[in-house]
Amino acid sequence: MTDTYTKAVNSGFTKTLATKLGLPRPAVLRRFRAGDPLTVGPVLVLSDDASRSDADTLATTLLGWDLDVRREPTDDARWGAVVLVLTNAARPTEVSEAVLELGSVLRRLAPNGRVVTVSRAAADGDAPELAATRNGVDGFLRSVAKELRYGTTGNGVLLTDGAAVDAPSALATVRFFLSARSAYVDGQLLAVGPGDAELPADWDHPLTGKVAVVTGAARGIGAAIARTLARDGATVVCVDVPAAGEGLARTANAVGGTTLQLDVTAEDAGTRILEHARTRHGRLDIVVHNAGILRDKLLANMKPAQWDAVIAVNLAAQLRINAQLLEAGVEGLHVVSLASTSGIAGNKGQANYGFSKAGVIGHTRATAPLVAAHGGTANAVAPGFIETEMTSSIPFATREVARRLSSLQQGGQPVDVAEAIAFLASPAAAGVNGQVLRVCGQNLVGR
Ligand SMILES: NC(=O)c1ccc[n+]([C@@H]2O[C@H](COP(=O)([O-])OP(=O)(O)OC[C@H]3O[C@@H](n4cnc5c(N)ncnc54)[C@H](O)[C@@H]3O)[C@@H](O)[C@H]2O)c1
Incomplete structure (x- = not known):
């Protein structure tokens, strides 16, 4: 089953015509192929002050996945992904700097780029300010995802039940959202608990033996x-x-x-x-x-x-x-x-x-x-x-x-x-x- 419109507005004369007429031009989505790089460019890891050490931990794992990981925005980069870590933000005012920093690099995201938030789910018993901050990420991520273009998506990992940022399932979910495997998943937040999970020895064949x-x-x-x-x-x-x-x-x-x-x-x-x-x-x-x-x-x-x-x-x-x-x-x-x-x-x-x-x-x-x-x-x-x-x-x-x-x-x-x-x-x-x-x-x- 094909979408002839998407094909037409992305090739040849019809592409030029569609651009001139201001018609919607859906991007050609990048899908998984073994051997392709995980992301389309370097990965910027941002965080609020309180979540800096979680961001460091995550950045170390991403480095281990052979990604070009940076902690500071630079003007020359064409970002493949931005990961925003807000795990320890406790007040709405604490996230301002980090989210605005994300905003400042959005125009330099490559086509088929990724925005991934990592935060904690609001839970029963949270103080109102904490619950507001945690739930705020939900509306933030879904709104940002609607602003992204050229096949770039935005998704979020919501840690639950005290799961650590480097719990295997949290890392696997970050990786799924960063990768071309999640091409058509957009504006979603997935709750991830500690679980009894194990990272695969071979990321290209995670179901071996099953x-x-x-x-x-x-x-x-x-x-x-x-x-x-x-x-x-x-x-x-x-x-x-x-x-x-x-x-x-x-x-x-x-x-x-x-x-x-x-x-x-x-x-x-x-x-x-x-x-x-x-x-x-x-x-x-x-x-x-x-x-x-x-x-x-x-x-x-x-x-x-x-x-x-x-x-x-x-x-x-x-x-x-x-x-x-x-x-x-x-x-x-x-x-x-x-x-x-x-x-x-x-x-x-x-x-x-x-x-x-x-x-x-x-x-x-x-x-x-x-x-x-x-x-x-x-x-x-x-x-x-x-x-x-x-x-x-x-x-x-x-x-x-x-x-x-x-x-x-x-x-x-x-x-x-x-x-x-x-x-x-x-x-x-x-x-x-x-x-x-x-x-x-x-x-x-x-x-
Ligand atoms: N296509 C979509 O946009 C879409 C959207 C949302 C959800 N889904 C869901 O995804 C699933 C697959 O959808 P699809 O578009 O591939 O449908 P499809 O009609 O192309 O294929 C469905 C398959 O299920 C088989 N099937 C039907 N009744 C069965 C039965 N009683 N026992 C065993 N097999 C049976 C059919 O023979 C067929 O091979 C469905 O559950 C559908 O509701 C599809």
Whole structure:
């Protein structure tokens, strides 16, 4: 699925024309390729006074990742990223100097640059001034992200439960936000706890030795997830309905995985998934609940079958499979579920879909402590507008509006969702639990 508009305004004569007419010119986003540098230029690490030692710690780690790290803005640099550390700021007035320093370098960020804040989440019992400062970062980051151009994104790490700035999951999240893997993640703050995480020996293959199951893997986002998990080192079990057998075989062959033809709404779907993974591959580490359907109708016109089918595939199947895996006591399981921005902001004609996707967010939060008791995590990814067969069925005008309605002025690619899932499924992200990560280019609808 392609976005011909973005292609046209970035090449040849049509590029010149679009510039002259002042039309939106969505940037060509830089996506991950093994061997490419982590960022597009040097990284500037800024902080408020109280957070200086955390900034030093972070800068040392970034140096270890072969980045060109600087602590002072210089006029000659074309920055690949700016990391703003505000972990110990306790009063709103304490952040002024650091945020304005960030402002002074924004015009010198390279295309596809990154702004990453690292701060602490407001928590129960915080003094009002502290809570105000910590929550202020949320509105600040989301606003700054909307000011960034040329494919540059802004995201934030929110440390929780006393996690240190160099907790493995905090570092892994900073790295994800800095990298091209997060190309379509914009304006998001991800809560990161201490967790029992470990940084990978090889950052290009963080899933080596892991066995992953992906539902709905025959096409679209599911196929991209299978490819990305396999690229990162996992062995992948590809699940889809028998009717999608051809596409399923194609995906499984491409990733050197196995196929399991299964309707996820089957009563024993969880048991069969576990049995297949264990018999064929000896273990199960990752489950990605991606299978999903649309049956869009205004609620006034909705037939029972349209409501029921969406709830059955998108929500009830995930609940049942999780329950069966928990019952079987699978250890260290990383579950990642597909939600949607429709489940956050709502969408006309999608009352059924919105219920199912908000339900996914609800069960993810509730499942998180249950899997954590067995050393696992449960997180959700909420894509915005992604270019797939599912969205190509949307009428042209609506589709165009949906594409341009994000900070990045374009739809995402299936691989963008897949990258977020691969990150959340990785051992390094063990401190991220019960979270919803939007992959929506900072879609302007909803939070
Ligand atoms: N495309 C988007 O913009 C977008 C946005 C938000 C969320 N999502 C979510 O991402 C996921 C994938 O979306 P997509 O665009 O790739 O969809 P798609 O329709 O292209 O692919 C969905 C796959 O799921 C499979 N599937 C459907 N019912 C199944 C069942 N009962 N058992 C097993 N497999 C089944 C289908 O055969 C298909 O291969 C869905 O959960 C969707 O709700 C997509």
